[in-house]
Amino acid sequence: MIHLKIKRRFFYDNGDSTSPPGTNGNPHLSRVLKPIHLWALAVGLVISGDYFGWSYGFGVGGPWGLAIALIPVTLFYVTFILCYSELATAIPHAGGPSAYARRAMGPFMGYLTGMSCLIEFIFAPPAVALAIGSYIHFVVPAIPAMPTSVASFILFIFINYLGMKTSATFELIITIIASAGLVVFAFAAAPHFSMARLTTGPLLPFGWTGVMAAVPFAVWFYLAIEGGAMAAEECVNPQKDIPKGFLGGMGTLLVMAFVVLFLTAGIADYNLVTSVDFPLPIALAQIFGDGSFIVILISGAGLFGLVASLHGIVIGASRQTYAMARSGYLPKFLAYVDPKHHSPVMALLLSGVIGIAVTLTGLTAMAITISCFGSIMLYFLSLISLFVLRAKEPSLKRPFRVWYPVVPIVSVLLAVFCLISVVITAVQALEYTLIIYAIAIVYYFIWGNKKIRPFDEEFGILDELDA
Incomplete structure (x- = not known):
């Protein structure tokens, strides 16, 4: 009976263990995701990083500076995703990293890790939304960029409201299209690749300082892949499906990153793409012409890539907000789940409103860098959680x-x-x-630590998975 109450209270957002499933008071997330959906979510969360953002790294480090920066960044993400897969399968919780840190290091560290995740996932979407507006304006100059960016944000909040099954299917379709677009780009660009473009002039025009400065833009190739862990409670079999989705997604993104970087620099003057949000069409236009079919095609594919990332990160931001509210860190109303669509509607709205406000600033590079800071703090705390849990709970089930x-x-x-x-x-x-x-920490000690749910109640989901 005790375990039954724990399981019920874990899923229900208002903390009331007496109401039956499916009522307005106690809707919950539903298990609908399979490995292919997790692959699409992992790749889709990140794939916009192949279409835009990374080329700002050319401006601070040059092609070789960015390429050198990409090597340790790639090695980091490979090792991190391996570690993260262990955490995500051992603790399949919608809070993802905040749940791992709480279990390992207590409520405050769980909160700090969750806030790091929110910083990453709230500042990344504005950069993607701004790029969507820029892409559409590039293809159809009569359409203004900023209103389009805001409208795209609103559209994907609505699609997420329709529920995870609809959202996951949509994400799968657009991720496949965006991935196909990168394959087309590679085949179109490869015959025109010239190594001379990469070896003419100084290899490191800004020295090793430029290599260091290019790191945030190398991170952009992989930023937010960890967001797939926040869909753990919506997986059919999280302990088996998460590693498949994560590792398959990481392999896909690794190949894409190096192909896109070198082919772009090898077919056009890299200075042309150092401050634009649509580097691939600009590079191809130097070969095929501005209005050519292939340029328009890649612009369209790039738009799908941006849509995949914006949509996927909106999913991650809303699930993290929802999980932290359900845990008691954030106000209770943010844990409300729509009884029909099983979507965390209030968490969607709040994270969306903040994201739109940041979008209106128009500062793409700044948003990318702030998001990088949040992500790196998240990575540190997650890795520390792994070490602590290995020592603290050696018998924890680790699939x-x-x-x-x-x-x-x-x-x-x-x-x-x-x-x-x-x-x-x-x-x-x-x-x-x-x-x-600083604001987040002040909030925690004044309000955020007052109504945190008991540890056993919060992690009751693990009893079901072990049964």
Whole structure:
């Protein structure tokens, strides 16, 4: 009877264990996702990073500076995703990293990790939305960029409101289209690739400082892949499906990152794409002409990539907000789930409103960098959680186990490199990020620690998975 109450209260958003499932008071998330959906979510969350954002790295480090920065960043993400898969399968919770940190290090660290995730997932969508507006304006100049960016945000909030099954199907379709677009780009660009473009002039025009400055834009190739863990409670079999989705997605993104970077720099003057949100069409236009079919086609595919990421990150932001509200960190009303669509509607609305406000600033590069700061803090705290849980709970069921401690140690060292690179080259963004963290910490000690749900109640879902 006790376990039954724990299971019920875990799923229901108002903390009332007496109401039956499906009532207006106690709707819950539904299990509908399979490995292919997790692959689509992992890739879709990130694939916009192949279509825009990364080329700002050419402006601070040059092609080789960005390529060198991409090597340790890629190694970091490979090792991190291996570690993260262990955490996500052992603790399949909608809160993702906030749940791992809470179980390992207590309520405050769980809150801090959750806020790091929110910083990442709330500042990344505005950058993507701005790029959507820019892409559409590039293809149809009569359509203004900023209103389009805001309208796209509103549209994907609504699609998410329709429920995870609808959202996951939509994400799968657009991710496949966006991935196909990158394949077309590769086949169109490869015959025109010239190594001379990459070897003419200084290889590192801004020296090793430029390499460090390019790290945030190398991170953009993979940023937000971890968001798939926040769909754990909506997986049919999270303990088996999460590693398949994560590792398959990581492999796909790794290949895409290096192909896109080198082909773009090898077919056009990289200075043309250092400050635009549509580098692939601009690069192809130098070969085929501005109005050519292939340029328009890749612009359309790029739009699908941006849509996939915006839609996927909106999913992640809303689930993290919902999970933190359900845990008691955030106001209770944010844990409300629509009884018909089983979507966290209030969490969607709040994260969406904040994202739209950031979008209206028009600061793409700043939003990317702030999001990077949140992500790196999230990575650190998640890796520390792995070490603590290995020591604290050696008998915890771990369906997927990383090579311990070698892989986690390598991942931590590479995370330090990423953090140092971002800190020393993005002082203004760091100032804004620290202000956000300061406000979040003040909130926690005044209000956020008053109604935190009991630990056993919060993690009752694990009893079902172990049964």
